Every structure is written in C-alpha cells, then in structure tokens.
Amino acid sequence: MEHREVMSINLARLLKEGGTVRASGVVREAFLVGEERFPLEGEATWQVSVSSVGGDEYWLSGEVKGVALMECRRCLKPTPTPIHAYFQHMLRYEQGLEAVAFHEEAEDEYYAFGKPDLDLLPFLTEAFVTEMPYTVLCQEGCKGLCPVCGADRNLVDCGHEEEGFHPFTALKNLLPEL
Known part of the structure; x- marks a missing residue:
C-alpha cells in the first residue's frame, strides 16, 4: 500500500x-x-x-x-x-x-x-x-541521574551517596533542645 x-x-x-x-x-x-x-x-x-x-x-x-x-x-x-x-x-x-x-x-x-x-x-x-504512556523507562533497572552532580548513573559511578529522605529528618535537630 x-x-x-x-x-x-x-x-x-x-x-x-x-x-x-x-x-x-x-x-x-x-x-x-x-x-x-x-x-x-x-x-x-x-x-x-x-x-x-x-x-x-x-x-x-x-x-x-x-x-x-x-x-x-x-x-x-x-x-x-x-x-x-x-x-x-x-x-x-x-x-x-x-x-x-x-x-x-x-x-x-x-x-x-x-x-x-x-x-x-x-x-x-x-x-x-x-x-502514549505517561512515563517510560529506558530499561527496567535504570539508575537515573545523580542528584548531586547530574551524572547518568547507568554510564558512570560518580561516587556520590544518595541521602535517604525521611519526613522527620528536620525534627532530628530539635531533639537536643528538648
């Protein structure tokens, strides 16, 4: 055709x-x-x-x-x-x-x-x-971009550690005052 x-x-x-x-x-x-x-x-x-x-x-x-x-x-x-x-x-x-x-x-x-x-x-x-789907992944185990330096973690290991986010982290600094 x-x-x-x-x-x-x-x-x-x-x-x-x-x-x-x-x-x-x-x-x-x-x-x-x-x-x-x-x-x-x-x-x-x-x-x-x-x-x-x-x-x-x-x-x-x-x-x-x-x-x-x-x-x-x-x-x-x-x-x-x-x-x-x-x-x-x-x-x-x-x-x-x-x-x-x-x-x-x-x-x-x-x-x-x-x-x-x-x-x-x-x-x-x-x-x-x-x-079209709302989002896609390039591969199932995609590691994403480093939040510190922006490097593609699928290609390089930049050595930066990802800090785990916890909703109560800000309260940690208040403990000594109590």
Whole structure:
C-alpha cells in the first residue's frame, strides 16, 4: 500500500454518491499539540476510512502507529516507545462550515465539517498522543541521574551517596533542645 505524506481525505465523491472512501499516509518527524512537540523515531503510518451512514452523517475510523521518542523518567534518555492507536468518530456534513468543530448534544457527540477536504491531522494527533504512556523507562533497572552532580548513573559511578529522605529528618535537630 502506498503511503502519502498528505494528511487529508477528499470526501467529494462520498458526499454525492455515498459508500466508503479510504486513505493512508505517513507523519514525519513529530506530532505537534500547540507548542508541545512529540518526536518520532522514523515515521508514523496511518490509514482511515470514512463511510456514509445516511443523511449527512459519516463514520470516520482509522489507526495510526509509530514509535515515539519519550524521555526516560529517571535518566532523561530518549526512549523509543511503540504506539498503536485506533480511533472512531461520527462526522456530520454542514455545508459552508469553515472549520471542523466538535459538538456535544445530550448523548450525541460528533464533528461537523463543511468542506469536502477533511484534514485528518487533528484526529491522528489526538489518537496517537492520548495513547502514549505517561512515563517510560529506558530499561527496567535504570539508575537515573545523580542528584548531586547530574551524572547518568547507568554510564558512570560518580561516587556520590544518595541521602535517604525521611519526613522527620528536620525534627532530628530539635531533639537536643528538648
């Protein structure tokens, strides 16, 4: 299957004739959410289908998979993390609508669109980023960074001892006064 970098799908034929339209492509380098950048190792591939379900309603379903580069929670090393996300959304065509808009009415949720070219990047980004784990480890026994000098303890033994934190340590100094 040939993958394109274009992240939109043209629904003109679907709007006129019904049926199903499919597309696939790739996302290169990173997913962006506002100012936040989620880098990729290689590229993420995606595929979607949009099917007419009657009237002006359509069903968008798809998947996106790739390898995100996340920071290890202990040593901050870039850690490849495989992500495979699926998504499904109800779409409703509203002629003349300039941008895709999310609507929530009682128990009915859908995205309204008004142009035959539907930008898929927001759907792909949301699915991929929400499927990412909150934190990752580069390896199960990661030793992390030294709190004294910042050295990566997986690579060097800096010789610094980690002081154990105890919530009552500050009270130790009060004992002689009592």
